[in-house]
Amino acid sequence: MRMSRVLMLAVSLTFTSSVTVIAPAAEQPKVKDVSGLAEVDLEADEYYFEPAFLRGTPGQKLKLEIENESNTLHSFTIPEQKVDMDIPPKGKIVVEVTFPQSGLVGFFCKFHSALGMNGELLTGDAKPQAVRSPK
Numbered sequence: 001m002r003m004s005r006v007l008m009l010a011v012s013l014t015f016t017s018s019v020t021v022i023a024p025a026a027e028q029p030k031v032k033d034v035s036g037l038a039e040v041d042l043e044a045d046e047y048y049f050e051p052a053f054l055r056g057t058p059g060q061k062l063k064l065e066i067e068n069e070s071n072t073l074h075s076f077t078i079p080e081q082k083v084d085m086d087i088p089p090k091g092k093i094v095v096e097v098t099f100p101q102s103g104l105v106g107f108f109c110k111f112h113s114a115l116g117m118n119g120e121l122l123t124g125d126a127k128p129q130a131v132r133s134p135k
Contacts, residue, residue: 029128031055039063044074044087047112052119053128056099060123067092074117075110084110099123 032051034040042064043050049066056062068074068087076095077084085093099105104126109117120128 029053031122031128034062035060037062039065042066042076044068044070044076044109044117046070046072047109047115047117049107049109049117049119053122054119055122058099058101058123060099061096062099063094063096065092065094073111076107077110078105078107078121080105083107097121102126104129 030051031053032040033055035055035057037056038061040054040062044066045068054062064076066076066087068089068091071089073089074087075085076087076093078097081097083095083097085095087093097107099121100123102124104120104122106129107119107121111117120126122128
C-alpha cells in the first residue's frame, strides 16, 4: 500500500511539472486593429491607456484624439517620433503618429510609465510586449 502511494505521488508530480499553463483570453493583451483608419480615440486614465495596443500597416499615419479622463496630469510620449505632449486633467490632445515599417514602437506616459502606463503601435505579426518602463 505504501509503495502505491509513493508511485501515485511520483506520477502526480510528473504530470504537474509537465503541464503548460496558457493564460485565459481575458489575460491576453487586447490589440485594436486600426488598419486603414485615419483617426482613433484613445483614453488616458488612472495609469493606463485604452486601447494600449494598436495594430496598423507599415508607415500608416494615424491621428489620435487622446482624452484624459482622470484628475491627474499625463503625457503621450514616443521619443523615436519626437512626440511628447502633456494631457491636462480632464483635457484632450490630438497627435499624429506613424506606425513602424516592421515590429513595434512603444508609447508611454512620462510621469507614470513605471506604474504601467504604456502601450505600443504594432505592425505585421509583432506581438504586444510586457509592460515596461522606457528608462
